[in-house]
Amino acid sequence: MIHFIGAGPGAADLITVRGARLLGAAGQILYAGSLVNPALLEYARPGCRVANTASMTLEEVLAAMEEAESRGEDTVRLHTGDPSLYGAIREQMDALERRGIPYDVTPGVSSFSGAAAALRAEYTLPDVSQSVIITRMAGRTPVPEGEALRKLAAHGCTMVLFLSAGLLEGVERELLAGGYAPDTPAAIVYKATWPEEKVCRCTVSTLARTAGENGISKTALITVGHFLGNAYERSKLYDPTFTHGCRKGTEG
Ligand code: SAH
Numbered sequence: 001m002i003h004f005i006g007a008g009p010g011a012a013d014l015i016t017v018r019g020a021r022l023l024g025a026a027g028q029i030l031y032a033g034s035l036v037n038p039a040l041l042e043y044a045r046p047g048c049r050v051a052n053t054a055s056m057t058l059e060e061v062l063a064a065m066e067e068a069e070s071r072g073e074d075t076v077r078l079h080t081g082d083p084s085l086y087g088a089i090r091e092q093m094d095a096l097e098r099r100g101i102p103y104d105v106t107p108g109v110s111s112f113s114g115a116a117a118a119l120r121a122e123y124t125l126p127d128v129s130q131s132v133i134i135t136r137m138a139g140r141t142p143v144p145e146g147e148a149l150r151k152l153a154a155h156g157c158t159m160v161l162f163l164s165a166g167l168l169e170g171v172e173r174e175l176l177a178g179g180y181a182p183d184t185p186a187a188i189v190y191k192a193t194w195p196e197e198k199v200c201r202c203t204v205s206t207l208a209r210t211a212g213e214n215g216i217s218k219t220a221l222i223t224v225g226h227f228l229g230n231a232y233e234r235s236k237l238y239d240p241t242f243t244h245g246c247r248k249g250t251e252g
Helices: 017-025 038-043 058-070 090-099 111-119 149-153 168-178 204-213
Strands: 002-006 028-031 049-052 075-079 103-106 132-136 158-162 185-190 198-203 220-224
Touching: 002 017, 002 090, 017 038, 017 075, 017 103, 028 038, 028 058, 058 075, 058 090, 090 103, 111 158, 111 185, 111 220, 132 149, 149 158, 149 168, 168 204, 168 220, 185 204, 198 204, 204 220
Parallel strands: 002 075, 002 103, 028 049, 028 075, 132 158
Antiparallel strands: 158 220, 185 198, 185 220
């Protein structure tokens, strides 16, 4: 069968225990080489077939899966981060359904979690933002009109932009048009959890300049919002006066 596995954001030990176990048992590994850390291939068993799918088409990927099936071997399809985000797994799963080939999915640590760790930040702070918008700037892949960046920016909440590090002039324009003040804190996180990780803190109006100065144009996330600032309320959950299911508070 086919196992879709989230490889995690970069560091090889950020794959899940289940993912590592399946990697170690596979007869074939198809990995998205543009972003998956090749160090993960060290989990493979001796003799495992390994192919980098960066230069392959969907049809070629499916053909390799079918071949392994006919040999009676399991294939691991290794996607960066968590496969449910910008992973192009739906089209693979649908094709496998049509061919009657069984598959399952093992989640992974997304790069947006890796970026929060690199920033030592919490995306959802009381009184600051209780929502995270994950999106991208429209580029060669269009974004539905209802999700235009400036419309989403109007919420003023925490935002994480994937696949947009090369489009930062447009990102700045859209975020400002949507209503973020120019001095709203922002950060560019390059290759979160990789040895070459880089964190650049800036503001919405200096995103493009900051990326340019640091030579960053890809493999980065853009995070935006006051979660990067210093003002917030402490949580109710650990407030001594607050009563909840697991603890009686000193008031009320
Ligand atoms: N499924 C992946 C995202 C794939 S889309 C996930 O869950 O993370 C590829 C985009 O993800 C890149 O253009 C970049 O914006 C982001 N990305 C992937 N790995 C990254 C990392 N280690 N650090 C920062 N951004 C990363």
